[in-house]
Amino acid sequence: MSKIDVLLGLQWGDEGKGKVVDVLTPKYDIVARFQGGPNAGHTLEFDGIKHVLHIIPSGICHKEKINIIGNGVLIEPLIFQKEISTLEEIGFVPTNNLYISKKAHLILPSHRLLDAANEASKGERKIGSTLKGIGPAYTDKIARTGLRVGDIFSSNFVANYEKIKQSHIRIIKSLGFDENSFIIENQPLCEYEAKWLESLENLKRFNIINSEYYINQALDEGKKILAEGAQGSMLDIDFGSYPFVTSSNTITAGVCSGLGIAPSRIGKVFGICKAYCTRVGSGPFPTELFDENGEQLRQQGREFGSTTGRPRRCGWFDIPALKYACMLNGVTHLMLMKIDVMNEFETIKYCEEYIIDGERTMELPFDMEQSIEPIYSSCPGWKQDLQGIDKFEDLPENMKSYIGLLEEKTGLPIVLVSTSPNRKDTILKAEI
Ligand code: GDP
Ligand code: IMO
Ligand code: MG
Numbered sequence: 127m128s129k130i131d132v133l134l135g136l137q138w139g140d141e142g143k144g145k146v147v148d149v150l151t152p153k154y155d156i157v158a159r160f161q162g163g164p165n166a167g168h169t170l171e172f173d174g175i176k177h178v179l180h181i182i183p184s185g186i187c188h189k190e191k192i193n194i195i196g197n198g199v200l201i202e203p204l205i206f207q208k209e210i211s212t213l214e215e216i217g218f219v220p221t222n223n224l225y226i227s228k229k230a231h232l233i234l235p236s237h238r239l240l241d242a243a244n245e246a247s248k249g250e251r252k253i254g255s256t257l258k259g260i261g262p263a264y265t266d267k268i269a270r271t272g273l274r275v276g277d278i279f280s281s282n283f284v285a286n287y288e289k290i291k292q293s294h295i296r297i298i299k300s301l302g303f304d305e306n307s308f309i310i311e312n313q314p315l316c317e318y319e320a321k322w323l324e325s326l327e328n329l330k331r332f333n334i335i336n337s338e339y340y341i342n343q344a345l346d347e348g349k350k351i352l353a354e355g356a357q358g359s360m361l362d363i364d365f366g367s368y369p370f371v372t373s374s375n376t377i378t379a380g381v382c383s384g385l386g387i388a389p390s391r392i393g394k395v396f397g398i399c400k401a402y403c404t405r406v407g408s409g410p411f412p413t414e415l416f417d418e419n420g421e422q423l424r425q426q427g428r429e430f431g432s433t434t435g436r437p438r439r440c441g442w443f444d445i446p447a448l449k450y451a452c453m454l455n456g457v458t459h460l461m462l463m464k465i466d467v468m469n470e471f472e473t474i475k476y477c478e479e480y481i482i483d484g485e486r487t488m489e490l491p492f493d494m495e496q497s498i499e500p501i502y503s504s505c506p507g508w509k510q511d512l513q514g515i516d517k518f519e520d521l522p523e524n525m526k527s528y529i530g531l532l533e534e535k536t537g538l539p540i541v542l543v544s545t546s547p548n549r550k551d552t553i554l555k556a557e558i
Pocket of ligand 2: 135138139140141162165166167168253254255256257258259260261355356357358361370371372373406407408432
């Protein structure tokens with residue numbers, strides 16, 4: 127009997143989860159997504175291909191491996207159809223190796239309108255949602271009014287769909303708008319809806335299964351499974367900077383409910399972070415930089431959203447936030463991404479502690495919007511290009527010192543260092 131390993135983001139998302147899942151897939155039999163939906167944008171780069179995945183797991187470019195969209199994930203069938211087409215264009219036809227849980231919930235076109243109406247009604251307090259309908263679709267799931275993938279085979283599907291859509295329109299009207307106040311992917315609701323309904327036929331081409339049985343049986347047979355997180359721990363619905371969060375549990379606990387496996391079946395937990403911090407959308411960000419260092423990180427790290435293209439906010443590494451995320455997730459191994467982005471920095475800063483209400487603390491407060499003053503330390507940069515380096519020992523000494531310092535502060539080993547977007551530029555420091 128084997129255990130399921132987990133890979134998830136420890137910051138505000140976009141840590142590079144897609145790249146590492148793609149790199150690690152050869153070591154696994156199955157890759158499974160357990161939460162989130164098309165709000166995610168996971169980038170893979172290899173052999174001259176750059177590809178962004180949203181709903182489909184990042185193991186999909188390894189044709190012999192099974193990829194599963196778990197019950198905790200939200201599926202928008204038209205976005206899914208487009209994702210399949212772009213994969214087919216680059217030579218990957220996943221009809222045989224992609225399985226979908228019957229219990230995964232659907233994002234309806236009217237969820238997306240509702241997302242837009244909710245955001246518009248919040249004014250300055252808007253969350254900066256990706257507008258993919260995530261919050262409203264998870265709301266329907268919890269309210270027990272959602273539609274699931276398994277429902278698309280029912281003869282009542284369209285009637286139920288219509289009923290839910292009308293209830294969404296009533297909410298939209300109560301917020302002072304109507305169904306024509308917003309568009310979806312540049313189309314009015316009626317136009318988008320027709321294509322959305324058609325795209326259900328595409329969904330039916332795939333293996334739609336009771337994935338909880340499939341996954342537990344695979345573990346019983348000794349198969350190796352990697353669970354792929356979306357978003358990041360600081361966007362978790364319970365522990366993130368609420369209300370500026372996403373609507374799912376992005377932490378390890380989400381693997382159990384999002385795939386149907388018991389806590390005792392969790393194995394290694396790979397926590398992945400950038401060598402600095404980014405955040406896209408609104409909400410607290412204690413180490414955010416508004417100066418030329420922030421701009422340098424944004425430009426050199428190409429920090430523009432994979433899903434929405436929005437510029438990402440950038441800041442120094444935040445150790446209290448990282449330690450919090452490691453605690454919540456039970457991280458066993460750390461992976462450090464995008465260290466190359468700091469190649470030209472003279473000095474690198476990191477936040478060791480916060481000052482809150484005049485006191486030094488490592489603890490994130492209940493209200494992340496209150497004044498949090500980071501206390502910074504610094505270390506010298508390495509001022510060196512990393513091209514051609516493929517062994518940990520050959521990395522610049524100052525970089526190795528920075529990595530050692532992060533290991534010391536977190537008490538966890540850094541087992542992987544990533545030095546470019548490309549699959550091949552990945553240094554394993556230790557066997558995992
Ligand atoms: P994810 O959501 O966690 O999968 O991350 P995204 O794909 O949204 O964002 C990470 C971005 O950084 C993508 O554009 C990746 O191609 C890129 N990336 C990943 N690892 C590295 C790295 O080590 N160095 C650099 N420079 N870019 C990287
Ligand atoms: P990946 O998996 C970064 C952010 C949005 C917004 C908030 C809520 O690529 O790391 P939502 O659409 O979920 O209602 O938006 O969460 N957000 C992400 N930020 N990476 C992501 O995913 C994100 N998914 C959502 O910007 O602030
Ligand atoms: Mg992303």
